[in-house]
Amino acid sequence: MMTVEATQLAAMMEAIARRVSSKRALLNRLDAALGDGDHGTNVSAAFAAALEEIAALDQPSPSDLWLTAAKAMMNRMGGASGALFGTLFFKGVAPLRGKDRLNKSDLEAALQAGLLGVKDRGQAEVGDKTMVDALEPAVIAFASAEDFAAGWGRAAAAARRGAVSTKALVARQGRAKYLGERASGHCDPGATTVALIFEAIDDWWKEARNLSSHKL
Amino acid sequence: MMTVEATQLAAMMEAIARRVSSKRALLNRLDAALGDGDHGTNVSAAFAAALEEIAALDQPSPSDLWLTAAKAMMNRMGGASGALFGTLFFKGVAPLRGKDRLNKSDLEAALQAGLLGVKDRGQAEVGDKTMVDALEPAVIAFASAEDFAAGWGRAAAAARRGAVSTKALVARQGRAKYLGERASGHCDPGATTVALIFEAIDDWWKEARNLSSHKL
Amino acid sequence: MTARPHKLINEPDNIVDEMLAGFCAAHNDIVRLEGDRLILRAQPKAAGKVGLVMGGGSGHEPAMLGWVGRGLLDVNIVGEIFTAPGPERILAGIRAADRGAGALLCVSHHEGDRLNAELALEFCELEGINNVDMVILYDDISSAPKGRENERRGTAGLFFVWKMLGAFCEGDADLAAAKALAEKVRDNTRSLAMSLSSCASPVSGEIMFEMAAGDMEIGMGLHGEIGRGRQKALSADATIDLMLPPILDDLPFRAGDETLVLLNNSGSLTLMELFILYRRVAFKLREAGIRVYKSWIGPYATTLETAGFALSLCRVDGQLKALWDAPANGAYMKQL
Amino acid sequence: MTARPHKLINEPDNIVDEMLAGFCAAHNDIVRLEGDRLILRAQPKAAGKVGLVMGGGSGHEPAMLGWVGRGLLDVNIVGEIFTAPGPERILAGIRAADRGAGALLCVSHHEGDRLNAELALEFCELEGINNVDMVILYDDISSAPKGRENERRGTAGLFFVWKMLGAFCEGDADLAAAKALAEKVRDNTRSLAMSLSSCASPVSGEIMFEMAAGDMEIGMGLHGEIGRGRQKALSADATIDLMLPPILDDLPFRAGDETLVLLNNSGSLTLMELFILYRRVAFKLREAGIRVYKSWIGPYATTLETAGFALSLCRVDGQLKALWDAPANGAYMKQL
Numbered sequence A, B: 001m002m003t004v005e006a007t008q009l010a011a012m013m014e015a016i017a018r019r020v021s022s023k024r025a026l027l028n029r030l031d032a033a034l035g036d037g038d039h040g041t042n043v044s045a046a047f048a049a050a051l052e053e054i055a056a057l058d059q060p061s062p063s064d065l066w067l068t069a070a071k072a073m074m075n076r077m078g079g080a081s082g083a084l085f086g087t088l089f090f091k092g093v094a095p096l097r098g099k100d101r102l103n104k105s106d107l108e109a110a111l112q113a114g115l116l117g118v119k120d121r122g123q124a125e126v127g128d129k130t131m132v133d134a135l136e137p138a139v140i141a142f143a144s145a146e147d148f149a150a151g152w153g154r155a156a157a158a159a160r161r162g163a164v165s166t167k168a169l170v171a172r173q174g175r176a177k178y179l180g181e182r183a184s185g186h187c188d189p190g191a192t193t194v195a196l197i198f199e200a201i202d203d204w205w206k207e208a209r210n211l212s213s214h215k216l
Numbered sequence C, D: 001m002t003a004r005p006h007k008l009i010n011e012p013d014n015i016v017d018e019m020l021a022g023f024c025a026a027h028n029d030i031v032r033l034e035g036d037r038l039i040l041r042a043q044p045k046a047a048g049k050v051g052l053v054m055g056g057g058s059g060h061e062p063a064m065l066g067w068v069g070r071g072l073l074d075v076n077i078v079g080e081i082f083t084a085p086g087p088e089r090i091l092a093g094i095r096a097a098d099r100g101a102g103a104l105l106c107v108s109h110h111e112g113d114r115l116n117a118e119l120a121l122e123f124c125e126l127e128g129i130n131n132v133d134m135v136i137l138y139d140d141i142s143s144a145p146k147g148r149e150n151e152r153r154g155t156a157g158l159f160f161v162w163k164m165l166g167a168f169c170e171g172d173a174d175l176a177a178a179k180a181l182a183e184k185v186r187d188n189t190r191s192l193a194m195s196l197s198s199c200a201s202p203v204s205g206e207i208m209f210e211m212a213a214g215d216m217e218i219g220m221g222l223h224g225e226i227g228r229g230r231q232k233a234l235s236a237d238a239t240i241d242l243m244l245p246p247i248l249d250d251l252p253f254r255a256g257d258e259t260l261v262l263l264n265n266s267g268s269l270t271l272m273e274l275f276i277l278y279r280r281v282a283f284k285l286r287e288a289g290i291r292v293y294k295s296w297i298g299p300y301a302t303t304l305e306t307a308g309f310a311l312s313l314c315r316v317d318g319q320l321k322a323l324w325d326a327p328a329n330g331a332y333m334k335q336l
C-alpha cells in the first residue's frame, strides 16, 4: 500500500479501539498508581465512541474522520487526556483537508501537527513523564522510514520504548507531578496508550498486507 | 459469717465490677449477635461507676449502698439493662432501710423485691430469653439455702444454668425479640451478666471465708 | 466484611464528651451544651409553648443533636453510643425544656429508650412535675407485623415527626394537641432499611455485627440489629423493587395520596448511589399514582459508618404540608 | 484496605445519567436537567447578572450539583466519574449561563479541567462569544510549595468561593469584578486533606488507590491522588496538630484574623469523628488568637466512600462575611 483511504483509516481506528479496550484494566491500574485511576475507562470509551460516530458518517473524507475522532476524544474521553488526544487529532485536520488518498507524507504532516498541538497545549517536553514521551519519538520514527510498513513498525517500537522510559522518570506535568519521587517506578498511562495505539496500527498493517499478499 | 455489713457489700461490689469488666468483650459479642453490641461496655462502665460512687460515700448503710448502685446503673449503664439493673437495686432499697448488719433473710428480701421490680418493669417471664431467665432461678435458689455460703453457691449455679438455657430460646422481650428464630443459638447477654454477678459473689465469699479461717 | 480499623478519636472513654464539645463549638449560634450532656437551643423558645425533649444513644449523628433549634426540638439528652440515657438525665432534660406549658418526651421505640422514659416519668411524679407526657414513636415495618404497629421500632422515618411536631410546637398548641400531632405523623409514616456492611464500635474497636461481603440485610435496625434475613446484594433498582411494595402495602399508600420521601444514608453509602436509588423510587411512585410532595436524600440518622439506607414515606394532608414547609434551623436540618 | 465490594447501582455505564435523573427528580424545585448533563437552576437568575459556570467530574457528590441554586452557581456541567467534561459541553454550559452580562467559567485546578476549559474558551472565540472569562481556583497546600500557589490543586476549600462568589453575582457585579472576587476568596483560602482508606470505582469495581489498614495519607487529592506520604494513623488530636500548623503558616493566618472553617467529610468518616476533630481545631485556633466566624462540618465534596477529611480555612473581612451570610438555596447548601 502506498496510500490509504478513509475506509482503511476507519479499520485502523477499529484496531486501536479493540486494543485499548482490551487494556482498559491495565491503563486504569497505571493511572491509579500515578493519578486517579480512570485513564483506561476514559480512553476505551472515547475510541469506542469515535468508531461509532465514524461509522455513522456518510462517505467521509480522511479529514472528516480526523475531526470526528477529535470531537469524540474531547467529548467522550474527557479529562486531561481527552483535551490532549483531542488536540492530537484536531490539529491534524487542516493538513488532511481536501485529500481523499493519503500518502505517507500526508500522515506525517497530520501527526506532526498533532504532536506540536499536544506539546503546546500541555506544555510538556520529552522527559516530563507524559504521553509526549511516547508520542514525539513515535512521530520522528515514523517520518524516518521510507514507507508505511517500516514507518508503523518503527513508530510502534519507538512509542513502546518511550512509554517504558517513563517508568524511571519523575512527572513534571499531569496529576502525577504532585507525587515527586514517588511517581518513579510506574509507567505513565498516557504514554502507554500512545504505545498501544501505534502497536495496534502496526499489527493491523502487517495483517492487512498479509491478507492482500494472499490475494495476490 | 452470719451477717454482712456495708464494707463487705462494697467488697462484693468490687468483685462483681472486676468480673464483668474482665468479660466485657464477651458480653459485647453476645449482644452483637442479638442486639446492638454494647452490653459489655454498658455493664462494666456502670459497675465501675457504682464502685467509685460507693467509695465516695461517708459511712454508708447497706441501703445507701443499694441506692447508690441503683443510680449508677440507671445513669451510667443506660439502655434497657440500665433501667432493669437499676430497678433491681432500686426496689431493694426499701427492704434494707434502717439496717446496718444484714442477715440472709434481709438480702433475700432485697433480691426478691428487685426481681419483682425487674419483671414488672420489663414484662418478661422465664423463657422470654432475658436476664429474668438467670435472675429468677438465682433468687429462688438463694432463698432455698440455709446460710450465705450455700445460698451464693446455689444462686451462682442456678444463674449460670438459666443463662445457658437462654441459648436455645427465641426472644420475646428486648431488642432480640425482632429476630424470631434467628435469636436461638446465642446466650442472652443480660442473663449472662446475672450469672457473672452471682459467680463473682460466690467466689468472693469462698475466698473471704478462707481468709478468715486462716486467721482463726 | 471488615469495618474500618482506625477511627479518628482520642481516648475511647471521651468520645461522646469530645464530640459534643466540637459540635457545640461549631454551632454555638444554634445550640449550647448544659449540665450532663444536654443539648439546648442557644435561644430558648418563647415561654408558654410546649417543650420537646428527645433522648437517645449516640452513633446516629447528625441525629438527634442536629435537630435541636428553631422549628425543631428544644432539648436532646445524649446517651453513650447506641445507649439510651438514664432516667435522672431525662428528668433534667424535661426540666430544661419546660417553658411553662409542659414538655412532651418523645421516645424512639426501643426497649431501653422506653424503659428509661417510663422511669423518668415516675421520677417526675415523685417530684410533683405534672405537666409532662410521653409519646412512643415507631416506623420500621420489619420489626412487627401490621396490626401490631406499637411493637415496631423507631428508625429514620421519625425524621418526619421531628420536623412537623417541631413546627407545630412553635405555635400555641397544648401538650395534648402536641402528642396527638406526633401520633398523627407517626401513624402516617412507614420505613424499611437495608444494609451492605457492618460498622465498628469506636469504643471497643469491635465489629458491631457480622456481614459477609456481597450480602445485604433487609430490615436492619438503626443500631445494626439484624432484620428479616440475609440475601445476595442486588442492583439498585431491584433493591427498591423489593423494599417499596411492602412499605406501600403496609399503610397502605394509595393512588392519589401525597407523600414525603426520605432516603436516609446509614453512613457510608455514596450520595451517587442514593440518587440512583431515588430515581427508581420516584419512578415506582409515579407508576402507583402516588404524588411526592418533597424529598430528602442524605445522612440524617446514621449507624456509624454502615453502608446502607432506609426508605421512609409519610402521607401528608394540608396541615402536614404546611408544617413541613415551616421554617426550621437546626445545625443539620434547615428549611428556608 | 478493602473497599466496599458491592455498590447499589444498575448498569455501570448508566451511573451518571441515573444519578442525575434521581437528583433532579428529588430537587425539581431548585434544579433542572438540560441537554448533555447540564444542571441548571429551576428559575434562572435575572437577566443582566453574571452567570457562574462550573464543570467537573462526578464522584464528589453533593459537589457540584448540590451547589446550583439561588445565591450559588448557575450551571454545573457534569463529567464522568473523576473526569472533567470536554470543551463542547463546557461551551453549552457557558451559553446556558449567560444572562446578557457574560459568564465566568470557574475551574477547580486540575490538568484535565484546565485544558478542557482552555479549549472551551478557544471554541468561544471561534464562535464569537466574547463576554466570557475563566478563573483558576486552588487551595491544596500539599500540591505545590508556597510561592508556586498557582500550581496547586483545587479541593474542598473551593466551598468558600462558591458561596461568596455566588452571593456576589446575585448583585450587579460585572465579569471583571466577579473574577476579582473569586481570586480574593481563593487567595485567602488554604486546605489540607487526609485519608484512612481507599474507595472503589463504581464503574470498574476496582480499588482506586492502595492503602494499608491502619495507615493514613496526608495531602491526598480530591480524586485519591496520593499526597505527601504514608504514615501510621494517629489520634484525632495528633492528626489536627499535624495538619493545622502548615495551613496556618502558609497564608499565613495570624492572631487577630477572622476565618471560616470547613471540615469536609471525604465520604465515610463518621460525623462523630469530625466533631471530635473540630473540637481540636477550635481549641488550637483559639490558642493562636484566630477567631472563627462560622464553621461547616459535613460531606460537601466527597471522594466516593473514602474515609478521610479535608480541613480548610478562609480568612474573611467585612465584605466576605456579608457575602457568606447572604441567603443561598442549593439542594445541598442552604443559608437561611
Ligand SMILES: Nc1ncnc2c1ncn2[C@@H]1O[C@H](COP(=O)(O)OP(=O)(O)O)[C@@H](O)[C@H]1O
Pocket (backbone or CB within 6 Å): A031, A035, A036, A037, A038, A039, A042, A043, A078, A079, A080, A081, A082, A084, A118, A121, A122, A123, A124, A129, A130, A131, A132, A173, A174, A175, A188, A189, A190, A191, D082, D083, D084, D111, D112, D113
Ligand atoms: N500537560 C500534559 N501534557 C501531556 N500529557 C499530559 C499532560 N497532563 C496529563 N497528560 C497525560 O494524560 C494522562 C492522564 O490521562 P487521564 O487519566 O485520562 O486524565 P486525568 O488526569 O484528567 O484523569 C497522563 O498519563 C499523561 O500522559
Ligand SMILES: Nc1ncnc2c1ncn2[C@@H]1O[C@H](COP(=O)(O)OP(=O)(O)O)[C@@H](O)[C@H]1O
Pocket (backbone or CB within 6 Å): B031, B035, B036, B037, B038, B039, B042, B043, B078, B079, B080, B081, B082, B084, B118, B121, B122, B123, B124, B129, B130, B131, B132, B173, B174, B175, B188, B189, B190, B191, C082, C083, C084, C111, C112, C113
Ligand atoms: N423487657 C426486658 N425484660 C428483661 N430483660 C430485658 C428486657 N429487655 C432487655 N432485657 C435485657 O437487657 C439485655 C440487653 O441490655 P443492653 O444491651 O445493655 O441494652 P440495650 O438493648 O438497650 O442495648 C438483654 O440481653 C436482656 O437480658
Ligand SMILES: [Mg+2]
Pocket (backbone or CB within 6 Å): A031, A035, A036, A037, A038, A039, A079
Ligand atoms: Mg486519570
Ligand SMILES: [Mg+2]
Pocket (backbone or CB within 6 Å): B031, B035, B036, B037, B038, B039, B079
Ligand atoms: Mg445492647
Ligand SMILES: [Mg+2]
Pocket (backbone or CB within 6 Å): B036, B038, B079, B080, C057, C081, C082, C083, C084, C112
Ligand atoms: Mg444499646
Ligand SMILES: [Mg+2]
Pocket (backbone or CB within 6 Å): A036, A038, A079, A080, D057, D081, D082, D083, D084, D112
Ligand atoms: Mg480523571
